[in-house]
Amino acid sequence: MAEDTARQLQARPIPVPKAVPPASAQTTLLIIALVVATLYLGADILVPIALAVLLSFVLSPAVSRLERLRIGRVPSVLLVVILVFAALAGFGTVVGSQIGDLASNLPSYQRNIHTKLESLRSTATTAGGGGAMKQATDAFHDLRQEFEKVTGQQTPPQDPAAAASPTAPATRTAEREPIPVRVEQPSSSPFEIARNVLGPALAPFATAGMVLVFTIFMLLQREDLRDRLIRLAGSGDLSRTTEAMNDAGERVSRYLLMQCVVNVTYGFPIGVGLWLIGVPNPLLWGLLATVLRFIPFLGPVISAAFPIMLSFAVDTGWTLPLLCIGLFVAVELFSNNVVEPWLYGSATGLSSLAIIVAAVFWTTLWGPVGLLLATPLTVCLVVLGRHVPQLHFLEVMLGDRQVLPDEAKLYQRLLARDPIEAAEIAEERMAESSLPEVGERLLLPALSLAEQDRQRGSLTADGRTAVAEGMAALLDELTETMATADKAAANTPAQAPAQAPGSAVPADPAAQPPLVLCIGARNDLDEAAADLLAHLLQTHGVRADVIPCETVAARAIASLGTSGVAAIALSYLNPSALPHARRLVRRLRLHFGPRVPILLCLWSAHPEADAPERAIAETAADRVATNLTGALTHLEELGVLEPGETEAETDVEAERKTA
Numbered sequence: 001m002a003e004d005t006a007r008q009l010q011a012r013p014i015p016v017p018k019a020v021p022p023a024s025a026q027t028t029l030l031i032i033a034l035v036v037a038t039l040y041l042g043a044d045i046l047v048p049i050a051l052a053v054l055l056s057f058v059l060s061p062a063v064s065r066l067e068r069l070r071i072g073r074v075p076s077v078l079l080v081v082i083l084v085f086a087a088l089a090g091f092g093t094v095v096g097s098q099i100g101d102l103a104s105n106l107p108s109y110q111r112n113i114h115t116k117l118e119s120l121r122s123t124a125t126t127a128g129g130g131g132a133m134k135q136a137t138d139a140f141h142d143l144r145q146e147f148e149k150v151t152g153q154q155t156p157p158q159d160p161a162a163a164a165s166p167t168a169p170a171t172r173t174a175e176r177e178p179i180p181v182r183v184e185q186p187s188s189s190p191f192e193i194a195r196n197v198l199g200p201a202l203a204p205f206a207t208a209g210m211v212l213v214f215t216i217f218m219l220l221q222r223e224d225l226r227d228r229l230i231r232l233a234g235s236g237d238l239s240r241t242t243e244a245m246n247d248a249g250e251r252v253s254r255y256l257l258m259q260c261v262v263n264v265t266y267g268f269p270i271g272v273g274l275w276l277i278g279v280p281n282p283l284l285w286g287l288l289a290t291v292l293r294f295i296p297f298l299g300p301v302i303s304a305a306f307p308i309m310l311s312f313a314v315d316t317g318w319t320l321p322l323l324c325i326g327l328f329v330a331v332e333l334f335s336n337n338v339v340e341p342w343l344y345g346s347a348t349g350l351s352s353l354a355i356i357v358a359a360v361f362w363t364t365l366w367g368p369v370g371l372l373l374a375t376p377l378t379v380c381l382v383v384l385g386r387h388v389p390q391l392h393f394l395e396v397m398l399g400d401r402q403v404l405p406d407e408a409k410l411y412q413r414l415l416a417r418d419p420i421e422a423a424e425i426a427e428e429r430m431a432e433s434s435l436p437e438v439g440e441r442l443l444l445p446a447l448s449l450a451e452q453d454r455q456r457g458s459l460t461a462d463g464r465t466a467v468a469e470g471m472a473a474l475l476d477e478l479t480e481t482m483a484t485a486d487k488a489a490a491n492t493p494a495q496a497p498a499q500a501p502g503s504a505v506p507a508d509p510a511a512q513p514p515l516v517l518c519i520g521a522r523n524d525l526d527e528a529a530a531d532l533l534a535h536l537l538q539t540h541g542v543r544a545d546v547i548p549c550e551t552v553a554a555r556a557i558a559s560l561g562t563s564g565v566a567a568i569a570l571s572y573l574n575p576s577a578l579p580h581a582r583r584l585v586r587r588l589r590l591h592f593g594p595r596v597p598i599l600l601c602l603w604s605a606h607p608e609a610d611a612p613e614r615a616i617a618e619t620a621a622d623r624v625a626t627n628l629t630g631a632l633t634h635l636e637e638l639g640v641l642e643p644g645e646t647e648a649e650t651d652v653e654a655e656r657k658t659a
Contacts, residue, residue, distance in 0.1 A: 040365050052214030057252050077219040098284030109313035244387035252376050263293040266335045273327040304328040354398035407445035414470035436628045448604045451573035468524040475535050514566035514640050519547040521572050530571035567640045568598045575605035582619045597622040597638045
């Protein structure tokens with residue numbers, strides 16, 4: 001019987017969830033609103049659960065390590081939880097004793113504050129002739145009297161003569177004394193008194209008890225909870241679900257660990273520094289600085305406010321407060337600029353704005369506890385957005401990944417007629433690569449994006465003009481920047497014998513360098529790509545003229561000169577425009593003759609596909625290039641460029657960057 005049951009279970013197919021159609025925007029917004037309302041209304045239950053999950057992330061590695069020592073699941077969990085809550089109780093005891101010691105010294109601190117205020121008052125009186133505050137009060141009183149005179153709202157007279165005037169009855173009526181009213185509350189029962197007094201005091205202990213219970217059961221049944229979450233998320237895609245859970249667990253654990261290290265490296269110097277400069281109870285302030293730093297943004301401010309105010313009360317002078325402020329500023333700057341960048345790295349995957357928004361959002365929902373949980377909970381949301389396609393907007397809005405590639409940002413800046421930011425993007429890439437590499441990986445892809453929008457009909461003629469003109473200005477600026485850098489590198493002693501590509505003077509001064517016609521085949525975007533090739537050829541000492549598509553039209557090509565032309569380069573951003581290329585190649589053959597080679601540049605074609613061979617067969621072009629490096633190589637093979645100039649340019653580029 002048992003064997004039959006086992007055989008039936010094995011033969012039972014695993015249910016595969018059906019594909020769910022994507023939800024509409026209205027449905028998504030409704031679901032988000034329901035989730036936010038649930039989080040707000042169920043805060044009393046969800047906050048302890050969230051705290052327990054956070055503690056389970058922290059304590060799970062310790063429990064696993066004890067289990068590997070053969071201690072057992074239940075003893076390991078109980079031991080870890082007891083140690084953690086004992087540490088929390090010890091921390092509370094230390095803080096309570098320090099607060100009691102601080103309260104016993106408050107009378108002496110009060111006298112110091114009074115003395116300091118008196119010194120400030122006397123200083124202001126001596127410097128301002130009666131005190132700035134008194135002068136401001138008198139000026140305000142005079143202005144008030146003038147205002148009452150203008151508006152006629154004077155105070156009623158108080159002298160006997162005014163009382164005898166005809167208006168005296170009205171004045172006495174207006175000055176009638178109010179009737180005192182006393183409201184007596186009914187006596188509260190002992191049960192109501194206990195509820196009003198003990199209720200708020202016992203609420204934190206009740207929350208702590210719930211967190212303790214949830215944490216113990218989550219640690220005891222963490223594998224079962226993991227399996228249930230996988231089943232809810234979708235057992236049909238175990239790979240993605242497991243990856244998402246591992247990613248969330250690693251990020252939250254790494255964030256909490258790094259946060260603990262950062263807090264200790266912040267609180268320990270604060271406590272030692274306050275002890276050295278003489279601020280009372282340095283142990284209390286060091287512990288508070290360590291704990292409060294878990295609260296983003298507000299934690300360091302709160303931890304610094306109390307000892308700074310205490311330094312004002314302790315010292316009758318101003319030396320101790322200034323030293324205390326300087327200590328907190330120095331430690332905060334060191335922690336923010338040295339410790340956190342070194343330890344964090346990409347520990348959270350959140351942008352700075354996302355951390356601020358998350359802090360405001362979760363604090364609004366759950367109060368101070370939400371501020372403490374803001375970063376871990378937002379990390380989980382970003383992980384969900386990274387692995388769940390329907391929630392991808394969460395990663396885009398909150399994550400720190402670059403949401404747009406550089407070529408898309410460059411195209412957008414050119415389209416917006418913002419040459420400054422476009423030049424910044426290109427120059428940043430120029431600092432790491434040469435001009436041909438920047439052209440292949442940044443400039444040509446940006447033009448290809450514009451061509452794709454043109455084919456879809458979403459790019460207007462004004463937009464094409466803006467992109468083409470912006471690209472021309474950008475190329476001029478990049479070429480000028482590269483020439484300036486080459487000149488500076490050539491003037492150094494180590495680089496004095498070398499010269500930049502294209503700067504060498506021909507052996508025969510009367511000889512003219514070869515001429516290459518770079519033709520934009522169909523529109524101004526193709527012309528911009530041809531301009532990019534022309535700039536590269538000019539850096540190699542080759543004359544390159546950019547020819548617009550209107551010049552090679554059937555009725556205008558007769559006016560195009562043919563003398564001195566060494567090669568023709570046709571630029572196409574649309575690799576499927578082979579019929580147009582075939583007609584244009586035939587027209588150029590008839591005009592220039594068969595002696596002038598024609599290089600067909602299909603910039604958006606894949607170099608490993610059969611596009612070059614098919615394009616040669618269909619268009620009868622001499623060579624086909626799909627990138628800038630290939631175009632330069634083909635021109636070398638055609639005898640337009642000197643052999644090895646591309647390698648020489650690479651060497652000089654490396655020397656320029658080194659210099």
